Amino acid sequence: GFGHTLGNSLRRTLLSSIPGAAITQVNFDDAIHEFDVIEGVYEDVTDILLNLKDVVVRLDSDEPAVLRLDAQGPGEVTAGQFSQTADVEVLSGDLVIATLSQNGRIGMEVTIEKGRGYLSAEGNKVSTAVGQIPVDSIFSPVRRVSFEVEPTRVEQSTDFDRLTLEIETDGSMSPREALASAGGTLRNLIQLVEEMSEEPQSLELTEVVTGTAGSPDLELGIEDLELSERPNNCLKRAQIHTIGELILKSEADLLSITNFGQKSLDEIIEKLDERGHQLALKD
Incomplete structure (x- = not known):
């Protein structure tokens, strides 16, 4: 009966340690900090940054990518208007980023990177260049996880558990892929215990998240x-x-x-x- 043990371990790993991609930086043509206002744009820069945080992307390269957006009013500006590259796919194309007036115009470049969990704008602040604004980044493709454990029978034995997982993702990764990734992470961690020795062991964290494992979203609003x-x-x-x-x-x-x-x-x-x-x- 390890249903609850396995269910809890998988849920925490799914919520904290699955790699994904997100916008980390933005440069506006007509704004230099988050408290700016762009003429002809109904939203202020702070609101636009909040909208950019919700853009769902898939990045097929380990290197950061830069996307460009240029739009002229009137009307709504959506994530689907970003210029896409071979390595980047914007999955939330209908997401509204800003609204332009008749003579409104907006231009920006966003940096997309891979990561795990959640990283605040302060954590993304790697440059002091004027006009480069860091963004809160939600890298995890997993949005919600729940599980249910039920007693089940296998032949004559009745002390087995049936574990049912319900996984919701943002579309950049399928629930099956997320579950496989979580299983691989747990397997690598358990392997360290299995091969326990007197010498300290290290694990290359390509499969395991560092730092805020288990609680990457505590800084989220x-x-x-x-x-x-x-x-x-x-x-x-x-x-x-x-x-x-x-x-x-x-x-x-x-x-x-x-x-x-x-x-x-x-x-x-x-x-x-x-x-x-x-x-x-x-x-």
Whole structure:
């Protein structure tokens, strides 16, 4: 009966350690920092950066790639308008990045890189060049994982588990591919234990994530939980802005927030569970 052991291990690995690609930097023709406003564009640069964070891409090269976008108003600017290369495919072509007025114009170049988990804009800040703006990057292609364990019978034995996994990805990788990658990562880690020796062993982390393994999304805003309006607004009023800040709170802490009820609490518990997190235990 190792269903729960295997299910938890696979879920955490799927949420934290599957490689993917994302936009890490952007250079605007007419803006030099995130608080700028581009004439003829309804969104400010901060809003455009938030939209760029949601662009789903597939990168077939280990080297960074640069895509160019030029658009003239009026109308919406979508991710599908990026100039694509042989190594890069934009999968969320209908995603709206900005809206232009009659005489509006926008031009930008974005850098796309491979990575794992989540990296904040501060972590992507590798250059102090004027006009190069780092972006929060969600590299993981896995959006949600849940599993169910049921008792099952094999011939005369009744102490076996049936493990059912439900995996949702962003389309840049299939659930089957993500599961295979997670299995490979766990296999390499277990192999270190199997070959245990007195000498320290190292593992080349081409298969295993470094740094924030198990919790790459703690710096993500609570908006990424896709909560309904009431719990989302209640958390913001309580100055809880990231997933990391949220999991430091207990159920009692949340229920003490004005207008925050059991229904909102149940929703948050479910959303955190999908990402492999839980609220703090009461002191």
